[in-house]
Amino acid sequence: MSNAVANGLAGAGGGIIAQIVTYPLQTVNTRQQVKRVAKKGQASSAQPSDHRPGSTLVQIFQVLKNEGWGGLYSGLRPSLLGTAASMGIYYYFYQVFKNKAEAIAIARRNEGRGNGTVGMLSWLVVAAIAGSLNVLLTNPIWILVTRMQTHTQAERKIMEAKREALLKEASEGNFMGSTLQDKLAELSSIKHRPYGTLHAACEIYNEAGITGFWKGIIPTLIMVCNPSIQFMIYETSLKRLRAKRATNKQGRSNVTALEVFLLGALAKLGATISTYPLLVVKSRLQAKQEIGGNVLLRYSGTLDAIMKMARYEGLSSFYKGMSTKIVQSVLAASILFMVKEEFVKAYVAFADKYQKILPNLVK
Template structure:
C-alpha cells in the first residue's frame, strides 16, 4: 500500500471520528451563517416585510434547536455529512501526500545541486495544500451542498409539529439522523429543479478560494511540526516521535489561524448553498458570489461576514485537531504494520 493511500485512509478515519464528535456545533454554525437580516427595510420585498434573524449565542442556539426540534435537529444531514467527510478526507489526504512526496523529492534533488536545505518551504507547502484542496472541492462539492441545505432546514411536518408542541418533560428524543431517505431525495430534487446540474456546484467559487484555509492551516502545521522535530532523532521505524498531544496543539494553532483568515468566505459559501427564498425579500436572494458579497455589505454590514464565528472557531479547531491527532496515530500504526510485513517477507 502506498504512503498516499495510507494517509488517505487515515484521514478518512480521523475525519469520521472528528465529525461525529463536533457535528452539533457544525449544524448550529451553518444556521447562524445562513440566517439573514437587513439593516433597513428593503423596497424589493414582495410583502413589504423585513427579513428577520434570531440573534443568539452558541449555547442558546443549541438549546433552541433541542427545544423546538428535539435532539435530532442537531444531527440534521448527518448521514450525507459522514459520507462527505469520508470522501473529502480520503481525496484530500491522498492527493496531499502524493503532492507532498513529489515536493520533498524535488527539495532533496535541489539540495544535491547545492540549492536549499532539502526541506519543503512555505510556498511549496501552500501550493501542495492548494492543489489537493482544489481537487477535493471539485469532486465533493455536490455532497456538501446537500448537507448545507439539510443543516439549514427546519422540520415542517405535522408529525414533528405535534412532537414540538408537547411539553419538554413528555417530549421523546428524536433519532440521531432524523431525516428519512425520502427527505434527502426531496432536497436533491428541489436543488435540481432550482438550478439544474450546475446547482450541485453552488458556492464552488468561494469554496475554491477557501482552499486557502487548509493551505494556511497546513503551512502553519508543517512549519511548527518541522521546528518541533528538528532536533529529534529518527526512531527504529524511520519516523520522528511526536506525541498525540503535540499534534493536537499544533493542529489547533494551524486551524485557528486559517479559520480567522478565511471565515468571511465560508459565510458567503454557506449563503449560496442554502435554499434561496424565492419571491421574498430580494436582499436575501443571491445570484452569485459577487452579488452575495455586495448585498451582505449593503444590507447587513461587515458584521454579516462574521456571524457564528465563535461557534466555528470552537468546532473547526476541535475537529481539525482531533482529525490530525487520530490520522497521525493511524498512519504510525499502518506504517509499523507495513514495515513488519516487509521484514517478514525479506526474512523468508
C-alpha cells in the same frame, strides 16, 4: 500500500470521527451563517421580526427542544460520506504532491541548490492543488449537507412570510376576520414532508439543474487557501518542533498525540480567522434561496451575495457565528490530525512487522 493511500485512508477515518464529535456545532454554525439580520434603517429590505441569536449553547438547546437530536444531526449521513471522500481525496493527493515536492527539494540539494527541505511556498502550492481537486469532486455532497442543515430554518421563514402576507391582506380589508382565522389555521396545519438526501437533491436539481450542485464553487475554490494556510502553519510548526527536539538531543524525533492535537488546533485557528467571510458567503449561496420570500435576500452569484450582505446587513454579517466555527473547526481539526497521525503510525508499525515476518511465512 503506498504512503499516499495510507494517508488518504487515515485522513478519511480521522475526518469521520471528528465530524461525528463536532457535528452539532457545525449545524448550529451553518444556521447562524445563513440567518439574515438587517442593519438599522434597512428593516424594510430584510426579513421582518428577525431577532439576533443567543449563544451557541442556547441555540443547541433550542434545536433539541424543537427538533430533537435529529435536528442537530440533520444531514449527518451525506456529511459523513462527504467527510470520508473529502479527507480521503485531500490527503491522498496532498501526500502524492508532498512526495513530489520533497523529491524535487532533494534533487535541488544534490545539484547544490537549497538545503533539501520543502519551503513554505511549496507547502502552500501542494495544499492548494490537493484542495482544488477535493473541492471540484466533493462540492455536490456539501451542497446537500448545507440544504439539510438549514431546511427547517428556511421553511420556518417561508411560513412566517406567508403569515405576515395574510395579516397584511386582512388589514387592508380584503377579507373578513373569520376567513383570516380559517386561513391562518390552514397555514398552521400544513405538515412538512420528511426532508432527506434524495428530496434535497431533487430540490437543487429543479432549481438550477445539474449546475446547482456546484453553487458556491467560486468562494469554495478561493477557500482552498484555508487548508493551505492550515497545513503551512502545521507543517512549519511540526518541522520546527522536531528540529528543536533534535537540537536539544532529547533522543526522539516523533511528536506525541497531544502535541499533534495542539499543533492542529493552532493551524486551524489561524486558517479559520483569515478565511471566515468566504465561508459565510458560500453557505448563503448553498442554502435555500427562498428564505423570507424577499428578492433582496436572493443571490445570483458570489459578487451579488457580497454586495447585498454588505449593503443590507453590514460588514458584521460576514462574521456571523465565527466564535462557534472557531470552536467547531479547531476541535475537529485537532481530533482529525491526532487520529490521522495515530492511524498512520499504526499502519507503519504493522507494515514493519509484516515485512519482518513475511520471509518466515514464505519459508
